[in-house]
Amino acid sequence: MNSILVSVLWGILLMYAGFLTKNKRSISVLAVVGAVAVLSANALEYMGLSFFDIDTKGMLFYNPYSYIFLVVIHASLLLYFLLSGTEVEETAATPSDHYALIFFVASGISIIAGFKSLLMLFLGIEIISIPLYVLAGSDKSNLKSNEAALKYFLMGAFSTGLMLMGIAFLYGDSGTFYLEGINMGATEMSPLKAIGGVLILASMAFKVSAAPFHFWTPDVYDGSPTVFTSFMATIVKSAAFFAFIKLFEGAFGKIQGQWQVLLAVITALTLIVGNITAVFQQSVKRMLSYSSIAQAGFMVMGIFAMNLMAKQGLVLYFAAYSVASIAIFAVLAKLKDHSVDAFNGFAKAHPLVAAVVLICLLSLAGVPLTAGFFAKYYMLVAVLKNGTMYWLPVLAIVCAAVSVYYYFRVIQAMYFKETEAGSVAEIQFSSSFKVIMVVCALLIIGLGIHPDWLMDLL
Amino acid sequence: MPLSEILFWFLTALALFSALMVVFSDNPIHSVLWLIMVFFAISGHYILMNAQFLAIVNLIVYAGAIMVLFLFVIMLMNMNTDAEPQKSQWMRIAAAVSGGALLLILVAALKDNAGAVSRTSGEGSIGLIRNLGKVLFTDYVLPFEISSVLFLSAMVGAVVLGKREKNSKPVNH
Numbered sequence: 183m184n185s186i187l188v189s190v191l192w193g194i195l196l197m198y199a200g201f202l203t204k205n206k207r208s209i210s211v212l213a214v215v216g217a218v219a220v221l222s223a224n225a226l227e228y229m230g231l232s233f234f235d236i237d238t239k240g241m242l243f244y245n246p247y248s249y250i251f252l253v254v255i256h257a258s259l260l261l262y263f264l265l266s267g268t269e270v271e272e273t274a275a276t277p278s279d280h281y282a283l284i285f286f287v288a289s290g291i292s293i294i295a296g297f298k299s300l301l302m303l304f305l306g307i308e309i310i311s312i313p314l315y316v317l318a319g320s321d322k323s324n325l326k327s328n329e330a331a332l333k334y335f336l337m338g339a340f341s342t343g344l345m346l347m348g349i350a351f352l353y354g355d356s357g358t359f360y361l362e363g364i365n366m367g368a369t370e371m372s373p374l375k376a377i378g379g380v381l382i383l384a385s386m387a388f389k390v391s392a393a394p395f396h397f398w399t400p401d402v403y404d405g406s407p408t409v410f411t412s413f414m415a416t417i418v419k420s421a422a423f424f425a426f427i428k429l430f431e432g433a434f435g436k437i438q439g440q441w442q443v444l445l446a447v448i449t450a451l452t453l454i455v456g457n458i459t460a461v462f463q464q465s466v467k468r469m470l471s472y473s474s475i476a477q478a479g480f481m482v483m484g485i486f487a488m489n490l491m492a493k494q495g496l497v498l499y500f501a502a503y504s505v506a507s508i509a510i511f512a513v514l515a516k517l518k519d520h521s522v523d524a525f526n527g528f529a530k531a532h533p534l535v536a537a538v539v540l541i542c543l544l545s546l547a548g549v550p551l552t553a554g555f556f557a558k559y560y561m562l563v564a565v566l567k568n569g570t571m572y573w574l575p576v577l578a579i580v581c582a583a584v585s586v587y588y589y590f591r592v593i594q595a596m597y598f599k600e601t602e603a604g605s606v607a608e609i610q611f612s613s614s615f616k617v618i619m620v621v622c623a624l625l626i627i628g629l630g631i632h633p634d635w636l637m638d639l640l
Numbered sequence: 641m642p643l644s645e646i647l648f649w650f651l652t653a654l655a656l657f658s659a660l661m662v663v664f665s666d667n668p669i670h671s672v673l674w675l676i677m678v679f680f681a682i683s684g685h686y687i688l689m690n691a692q693f694l695a696i697v698n699l700i701v702y703a704g705a706i707m708v709l710f711l712f713v714i715m716l717m718n719m720n721t722d723a724e725p726q727k728s729q730w731m732r733i734a735a736a737v738s739g740g741a742l743l744l745i746l747v748a749a750l751k752d753n754a755g756a757v758s759r760t761s762g763e764g765s766i767g768l769i770r771n772l773g774k775v776l777f778t779d780y781v782l783p784f785e786i787s788s789v790l791f792l793s794a795m796v797g798a799v800v801l802g803k804r805e806k807n808s809k810p811v812n813h
Contacts, residue, residue, distance in 0.1 A: 190789050197796060238782050275805045279796055286793040293786065301783045309790050316797035322805060351749075373749035 330405025495560025527601030691767025
């Protein structure tokens with residue numbers, strides 16, 4: 183609750199800050215302060231200090247799991263602001279408004295973290311989605327950005343329609359919006375519940391870009407300004423996954439056996455489509471879009487398994503995936519050219535930043551001693567513990583092996599190829615940028631050696 | 641046959657006929673006008689179920705605002721048969737099959753739950769504005785307030801997209 187309030191208020195504050203100052207730098211600083219404020223407000227509530235106490239009629243309820251998830255999200259947001267603040271200033275004509283939109287998204291994520299009623303789920307998802315449509319199209323003179331925004335908006339509106347229809351069917355079946363009410367006593371699927379569940383499943387799969395609902399992802403992620411792609415592909419995707427698991431555990435937990443096959447198919451498709459298509463991409467930005475689909479495949483495995491290990495592992499996955507992707511996207515946003523060749527000779531020109539990117543890519547590939555390894559490990563063990571469909575982990579491991587290929591192409595370009603024109607040497611990385619990058623690397627390695635730092639909290 | 645029942649069947653027939661005309665009429669403007677008819681018929685149903693507020697909102701929002709938007713879009717896009725994109729035969733068959741499958745499942749599901757959805761008309765006062773307001777400001781006050789964030793972000797977004805950037809040239813059509 184604290185974080186909802188603080189992020190909304192800070193969004194409004196940033197909106198007005200645009201009138202008070204034209205200095206873009208100070209607006210970025212204000213946004214960083216806001217991220218710290220939201221983070222600490224949430225931490226305070228976790229420790230038992232609520233700013234206010236209202237009767238939500240049981241529509242919002244936060245447990246330690248949601249609080250830790252929010253801590254991960256807000257920490258990623260802080261890292262994102264610190265790394266990509268200068269890019270937001272450059273891309274956006276009015277950074278104050280764009281920061282305001284990002285804070286509204288943050289408030290939506292806080293709602294998602296604690297929803298107990300489908301009404302709040304819908305509001306949260308919409309508060310997250312609508313600012314994103316705008317952010318995707320914020321580079322108004324770029325046709326690809328316009329296309330991304332329009333595609334995202336049309337497809338997103340359609341999937342929202344599906345979700346509303348699903349909610350209506352669930353309401354028709356159980357007469358309540360509350361998750362407990364929908365889950366209660368239902369050991370078998372009634373037809374209405376089945377239709378509602380499948381419709382909601384389709385719309386949630388769309389939001390997390392799981393195959394076969396992933397077609398918008400590459401175009402939207404590729405067309406949007408890189409800074410906002412970074413935000414969409416990491417923080418927002420994690421939030422959508424959190425909503426996904428919370429919804430399916432809360433409303434359909436008792437009938438897990440009946441939708442598991444469906445999710446297994448979605449998982450397998452997502453893993454195969456994401457990884458195989460990523461192999462053929464020439465642009466790093468597009469490759470990262472497909473890799474985000476591939477990573478989503480691993481995360482859907484957590485929803486498939488739906489046990490304690492899967493729930494804990496998902497939050498670790500969010501942390502590992504978000505930190506690594508935010509760092510890579512931050513570097514990518516500084517490059518003018520997004521092809522793999524643009525990374526040629528990067529290691530010679532910027533050894534420190536290249537090393538951090540190396541660690542992030544290794545983490546995304548799931549190499550041991552990085553957070554990505556344990557994230558993937560938890561997902562696999564969760565599915566094994568579930569006791570059915572042993573082919574799924576096998577497929578996932580094969581796909582992870584495929585993913586090594588495309589992540590290593592970037593590493594190869596950075597370390598083993600010579601640059602032609604010296605274009606990478608022209609990029610300047612400020613010292614504060616380097617410090618934050620090192621913090622990202624330390625986080626990844628720290629969580630890779632001691633995942634229990636995060637897991638014990640859950 | 642009591643009056644309400646006659647009205648019910650009349651409105652049902654009107655709604656179904658208009659909905660079919662929306663799909664089958666060649667001129668998109670006619671489609672939109674038939675769609676307004678559908679909304680009026682559905683609003684009539686709401687009134688029969690003693691849900692005046694819903695009926696009025698349905699008219700104001702759908703038959704009013706959204707339909708005007710539809711008309712503007714259609715007129716701006718200057719739609720005619722030449723501009724219609726050619727769909728392949730397979731696409732049409734696939735669309736018909738999947739749409740038909742969805743219809744079949746929905747009908748089957750509703751048939752199984754026939755008892756749950758039957759409601760006698762003209763009874764219950766849940767749809768009256770007084771009760772709706774009470775519920776909205778007691779039980780549902782939190783979502784009501786939170787939806788303000790949604791509208792605020794939509795407004796900010798509209799301004800961000802609509803504002804002309806200083807260095808950009810005006811777009812010529």
